[in-house]
Amino acid sequence: MNFQIAMLLGQDGITNGAIYALLALSILLVFTVTRILLVPQGEFVVYGALTMASLQAGQPTAMVWLLLGLTLIDCALDLFDAARASHAFRFPRRTPLKLGYALAMVALVTQLPLAELPMAVQALLTLALVVPMGPQIYRLVFQPIASASSLVLLIVAIAVHVAMVGIALLLFGPEGARTTPFSEAGLELGPVTFNSQTLWVIAVSLALIVGLFLFFERSLYGKALRATAVNRMGARLMGISPSLAGKSTFFLASLIGTLSGILIAPITTLYFDSGFVISLKGFVGAIIGGLVSYPVAALGALGVGLVEAFSMFWASTYKEIIVFTLIIPFLLWRSLTSRHVEEEE
Template sequence: MNLQIAMLLGQDGVTNGAIYALLALSILLVFTVTRILLIPLGEFVTFGALTMAAIQAGHPTALAWLLLALTVVDCSLDLIDAARASTGFRLPRRVPIKLAYALIMVALVRSLPLADLQMGLQTLLTLALLVPLGPQMYRLFFQPIAGAHALVLLIVSIAVHVAMVGVGLLLFGPEGAQTRPFSDAFLEIGPVMLKSQTLWVIVVSLTAIIALFLFFERSLYGKALRATAVNRMGARLMGISPTLAGKATFALAAFIGTLSGILIAPITTLYFDSGFIISLKGFVGAIIGGLVSYPLAAIGALVVGLVEAFSMFWASTYKEVIVFTLIIPFLLWRSLTSRHVEEDE
């Protein structure tokens, strides 16, 4: 291995590590606030990439109909809750708003010249279609059992993942897809030519990480989510809704997952079932951070990306084994240094 090969592998490692860092932060965020390991996070990555590819090809994506169907179920549950309220039936304001939003998305997908839209508008349309699925997922599958044991939440999360893989096959088919890069320019650094898409991934990932930091440190809603993560009962006593916190974290996770899919779609071909391995590598980064530390999770995800890239050169057949073996020493260290505390019911 010479310097040029090492720099090329390092470029790939940092690019992948930036995506894994975003996913690790999402997994950590959802877990600390809701105690849910978000296994279906990878499906937002693949759905984002495949939806973007369909829009660029000018095909009206069927994902809009999935959004409408889940919105109808969501609104039906809201109406049932309103009918059971002791104060009498009152139509929730959010019901017509959510239905109108879903119908507008269906109309836009069916009427717009999708292939002729600018890249920025295609990205916004993809995010607008997918981000609402995050709160809907929490409302339909996790909110009714929010107080259940963590193992029950994990089982439900796995079930949702399996269902979403099937939905992905139904919506997008078995063929893979790759999107156009944001830019075709190159940046020459010594003997290495950096693709502009690599720079886009790194810059957008860093911007998202900094924005998340400012959100949690400076905004009122961010501090409320942090309070829920630190002490759920105390946050509830202070008037912070656990339901709102759960929906907000799932919305952030859906946004980050979809954005990650849009960023890596020009670099690699993604299939309907590619998301699980991608999110699992982000999970390895979150494990390195002990599922408690955001900076350590981001650093761990970057390490995962670099190890994966150099494993491709030295032992490509075993690269997945090498990456996932990374969690073993950290799990051993955590088991030896942490005391077991019974979960408060």
């Protein structure tokens, strides 16, 4: 291996590590606030990439019909909860807004010349279609069982992952897809030329990380989510809604996942079932952070990307095994240094 090859591998490793870091942060965020290990986080990546590819192909994506269906179920549950309330029936004010948003997206997707739209508009339309799935999934699946044990929540998360993979196959088909790169330019540093898409991934990842830091440090909603992560019962006693916290974290997770899919779609071909392996690598980074520390999780995910890239050169056949083996020493260390407390029924 010479210096040029090492730089190329390092470029791939940093690109992949940046995406894994974002997924690790979103997995960690959802887990600390809701105790849900978000197994289907990688599916948001796949949905974002394949929806973007569908828009660029000029085909009205079936994703909009999934959005409309989930919105109708969400609105029906809101009306049912309002009818069951002990006080007088009050029509949920957000129900018309949710339904109007879904119908507006149907009109846009079916009427606009999708393939002729600027790439920035296509990306925004992809985010508008896929990101609402996060809060909707929490509302339909996890909110009714929010007080269940962590094991039950994990089993349900696995079921959601399996369902989303099947729905992706139904919506997008078995063929993989790539999207058009954001730009063809590059940055030359000595003998190595950095792909423009790599620079986009790194720049957007850093912007998201800084944005999340400012959100949690400066905004009221961010501080409420931090309080929920530190002490859920105390946050509830202070008037912070657990359902709002859950929906907010799922919104952030779906936003990060969808944006990650848009970023990596020009670099690699994604299939309907590619999300699980991607989210597992983000999960390895989250485990390195002990499912507690955001900076350590981000650094761990970056290390996963670099190990994966250099493993492709030295032992490409065992690349996945080497990456997932990284989790073992950290699990052993956590097991030996943590106090085990039996959960009381």
